[in-house]
Amino acid sequence: MESGTVKGAIYGGSNQKGEIKGSTKINIKGGTVGTEGTSSDVIFSGGKGQGTSINQTATLNVKDEKNNINLYGSLYGGSALGAVKNKSTVTVSDSISDIYKIFINGNIFAGGKVIYK
Numbered sequence: 001m002e003s004g005t006v007k008g009a010i011y012g013g014s015n016q017k018g019e020i021k022g023s024t025k026i027n028i029k030g031g032t033v034g035t036e037g038t039s040s041d042v043i044f045s046g047g048k049g050q051g052t053s054i055n056q057t058a059t060l061n062v063k064d065e066k067n068n069i070n071l072y073g074s075l076y077g078g079s080a081l082g083a084v085k086n087k088s089t090v091t092v093s094d095s096i097s098d099i100y101k102i103f104i105n106g107n108i109f110a111g112g113k114v115i116y117k
Contacts, residue, residue, distance in 0.1 A: 001026075001029065001030065002029045002030045003067045006033045007034070009033075010042065010044070011047055011048045011080070012045040014047040014049070015049065016047075016049035017049060017051035018052055019052075019053045020047070022056050026060045027063075028043070028060075028061065029064070030065070030068065030069055030100065033073070036072055038072050038073065038105075039073050039105050040106075041074050041076065042074065043073075044112070045058035045078060045084070045088055045090070046079025046084050046112055048079070048082070049080065050081045050082060052083070054082075054084045057086050057088070057089065058084045059077075059090075060077055062102065064101060064102050068102075069102045071102075071104045072106070074107040074108070075109065076090075076111070077090040077109060078112025079113075084111075090108055
């Protein structure tokens with residue numbers, strides 16, 4: 001993503017059910033994800049749902065190379081309830097130039113999200 005707005009969430013893997021046999025990579029270089037004034041879960045390198053899996057690496061890169069980055073919510077290196085079977089990586093880096101800025105209204109997690117019952 002280099003610009004624009006995603007009002008919901010971004011997932012690198014399958015929706016609800018599915019297996020990615022390789023790796024996933026999300027590169028955020030500019031734009032807005034989420035809704036200003038809120039803080040929810042906005043980016044997952046993995047899939048959405050317990051029936052999802054990634055067999056290799058799930059990667060999330062955030063670097064302000066093209067535009068300002070506004071993330072209204074938390075970032076996850078893994079899946080929302082699913083599995084990443086190898087490793088997950090999250091990298092947030094500010095470019096050397098002061099032209100563009102990164103704003104994150106949330107938390108950064110290297111792994112995925114689970115719900116305990």
